[in-house]
Amino acid sequence: MKPVLQIKNLRKDIGKKTIIHDLSLDVFAGEVFGFLGPNGAGKTTTIRMIVGLMGITSGEVLINGISIKKDFAKAIQHVGAIVENPEMYKFLTGYQNLLHYARMVKGVTKERINEVVELVGLEKRIHDKVKTYSLGMRQRLGLAQALLHKPSLLILDEPTNGLDPAGIREIRDYLRKLAKQEGLAVIVSSHLLSEMEMMCDRFAIIQHGRLVGIESVQDLVNSSQKVLLNVNPVEEAVSIIRQIYSNALRQVTKQGIEISVEREQIPAINAALVSKGVKVYGIQTVAKSLEERFLEMTGGNEIA
C-alpha cells in the first residue's frame, strides 16, 4: 500500500537553530497516526511544513506522492488541517466561515457544506456568529472546514486541547470512524501519552525535534506483560517455569509468582503447570502500562 503521507529526511532551520532534525516517516490510509512529544518538541513545526505554511530547509514532504514544495496547490488539495487552535472569522457565522473555505476549492457544493455541518453536529448553531461559540463548537467547526473538500489526509494539531473528557472521547470516536470507515489517514499531535494510547494506531515520539521511535499501540500493549500466578505448590511451579521460559521469572511474593512474558506465552505456561499437577488458582495479567514503556524509551522524563 502506498502511504498517503511520506516525510523524507525533513529538516528545519530557523536562524542558526535546527528545530527539526532529519525526520522520516510514512502515514497510511485508514490509520490514526500520532505525533507525541512534550511542548516545544517540534510537532507544530513539522505540521506547518507538511501543509506548506513553513518552508522546508531540506528533505521532502509527499502527499499522495505529490511534493508540497514543488506542486503546492495539487498536493494541498488532499489535505484538511487544523494547525494549533481552530481560529475562525469571529464576526462571520459558522456557515459563512465554511462558505469562505468552500470557495477556495473547486467542487464543494452547498449540499456538501450542509452534509459536513450535519456530520459535526452543528446544524442548530451554524447560522450564529462564531464569537458566540464555545471552544467545543469551534473545534467542530474547525473539523468541518478541514473535511469540506473530502481530503485523504486529515491533520489535527492538539485536537483535544481545552476539551473535557466527554469531548475528548467524542473526538476520538469520530477520528477512528473517519479512518476506519472513510479510509482517511489521520494525524493527531499531543503531549499526552494517554491520548495517544486512546486515539492512535501508531505514533511517533518526537523529542527536541528528533524522531525517537515509532510505536504501534497494539504491539506496546501486547508485548511483555506482567503476569501474576496464584499457584500451589509454589516451588514446583517456579522450577517448571525455569525450565520452559528461563528469563520470564521476576519475583516470588506473597501474592504469587510474578513473571514477564508475551501474551501468547501465557496459555503455554498454564498448560505446563496443569499437566505437572500444579494447582492454578488464578492468572492475573498486569498489563505493563504504556507509560512505563514510554519512560523506558525516552529516558524517563520530559513528558508533561
Added chain:
Amino acid sequence: MPSFISLIQNENMKIYRRMSTWVMIGLLALATIAGALMIKGTHKEEATGDWKKQIIAENQTLKAQLSEGNMPKAYNKQLEKQLRINEYRLEHELKPIASNSFWGFVVESSNLIEFITLFTIVIAAGSVANEFSWGTIKLLLIRPASRSKILLSKYAATILFAVCMLLFLLISSFIVSAVVFGVENVRDPYLAYQDGRVVETSMILHVLSVYGLNSVNLVMMVTFAFMISTVFRNSSFAIGLAIFLMFTGSQITMLLAAKFEWAKYSLFANTNLMQYIDGIPPVEGMTMSFSIMMLLVYFAAFNSLTWLIFKKRDIAA
C-alpha cells in the same frame, strides 16, 4: 484551483460583514451632508453681491501683481491663467461657479476623498495583518490557491472598496447638492486654460478628472499601507505610519524641496498631480510625465516588496 472571482468574493465578505466598514460608509455620508449644510449656512451673503464687480476688482489686483514681475515664473503663469479666465467670464456673461451652487458643492466635496483615503488605508492595513492577528492566516493559506493569488485578491478587494467609496461619494454629493443648493447652474461649462486659450468643457468631465487625480494619492497611500501591514503584520502600525505620512509627507517634501533638488524624487513631491493643472510643482522643471514615471516606480517597488515578503514568509502566527 479556485477562481480569482471567488477569492475576491471572500475578501469582500470579510470587508462588508464587519460593522466598522459600515461605520466608515456612514461617516462619509454624514460628512457630505454636514459639509453641504455648513456651506449653505456660511455663504448666504456672497450670492447677493454683483459677481461682475467682484471679478473686475480681482482682475485689477492680478494685473498689478503681474506687472511687478518679481514672482517666480510658475506663479505668474497661475495669475495669468486666472486673469484670462476672468476676462472670458466677463466677455461671455458666465457667472463663476460659487461653492453654494450645484457644481460648486460637487467640486468642493471632492475634498472628502481624503476621508476615503483614510478609510481605505484602514481596510488595506487590516487585510493581511488581521489574518495574522486573528490566526486565520493558517487556515487561509492551506488551500489550493497560491499565495500570490490570495495576496492579489486582497489588494484588488481593497482597491474595489476605494472605487465603491468614490462612486458613493460622487453620487451622494450629486444628490445632496441638488437637494440643498438646487440645480440652477447644472448647465454651466467649466473653463479650462489650454495653451494660452480659454476653452469651455463640461463640468462633469472636470469633476471626474478631479476625482481621478485625487485617486492617485489614494492609490499610492493605500499601496503603502498594504505593504507596511504585510511586512510588519501589524495593522495599527501600518495605519499610523500611512496616516502620519499622508498628513506630514507633503509638508516635509516642501521644506526639502526649497533646499534640495533631489526632493523631486520623493513620493510626496509627485502624488499631487493637481499641481500641474492649477498649482505649482515643488521643484522647478518637474513635469506631469516625470511625476507619473516616479509614481509608477514607487508603485512597482511597493507591490513587489509586498509580494516577495508574503510569498516567502514562514507562517508561525
